[in-house]
Amino acid sequence: MNYQQYYPVDVVNGPGTRATLFVSGCEHRCRGCYNAVTWKADSGLPFDAAMEDRVIADLNDTRIRRRGLSLSGGDPLFAPNLAAVKRLLTRVRAECPGKDVWCWTGYTLDQLTPAQREVVALIDVLIDGKFEQEQADANLVWRGSRNQVIYDRRAHYGVELVLSTADSPR
Numbered sequence: 001m002n003y004q005q006y007y008p009v010d011v012v013n014g015p016g017t018r019a020t021l022f023v024s025g026c027e028h029r030c031r032g033c034y035n036a037v038t039w040k041a042d043s044g045l046p047f048d049a050a051m052e053d054r055v056i057a058d059l060n061d062t063r064i065r066r067r068g069l070s071l072s073g074g075d076p077l078f079a080p081n082l083a084a085v086k087r088l089l090t091r092v093r094a095e096c097p098g099k100d101v102w103c104w105t106g107y108t109l110d111q112l113t114p115a116q117r118e119v120v121a122l123i124d125v126l127i128d129g130k131f132e133q134e135q136a137d138a139n140l141v142w143r144g145s146r147n148q149v150i151y152d153r154r155a156h157y158g159v160e161l162v163l164s165t166a167d168s169p170r
């Protein structure tokens, strides 16, 4: 997997102070996409073991307390990204207790493949669906267009987040 940007301290993409990773690779090609530079999977830089270690270290940095990790892009659930994202989130769960994970994807919940659901099982909050310019609304929080849904595993917002059996991180 490649990534486009990594913000070790971010207060825009999700609640609180966070670390945010923008991965490369997206097949949705939404009209009006604000981040089309991320579409090509081979754009940006390799997300290698050193970057993985850096994210984990930042989440555990007690000098700047991060509430969690945000994953955006590109699309973290783009099939070629799944192995790397799953590896990263498995480490976050094991090595960063108390941190939450937010993830933005262009797929809708009902479109997810079994492999994508395995990754989503490691996520606390999923914002799903393509950016639809006709439904864009600048007043929305954490979403760009009204078709997108925020699924919060912890608070059971919206439709119940049933992703797979016995795989809840909590």
Ligand code: SF4
Pocket (backbone or CB within 6 Å): 026, 027, 028, 029, 030, 033, 034, 035, 036, 038, 073, 074, 075, 105, 106, 129, 130, 131
């Ligand atoms: S899913 Fe996101 S990154 Fe992909 S085309 Fe749509 S708005 Fe752009």
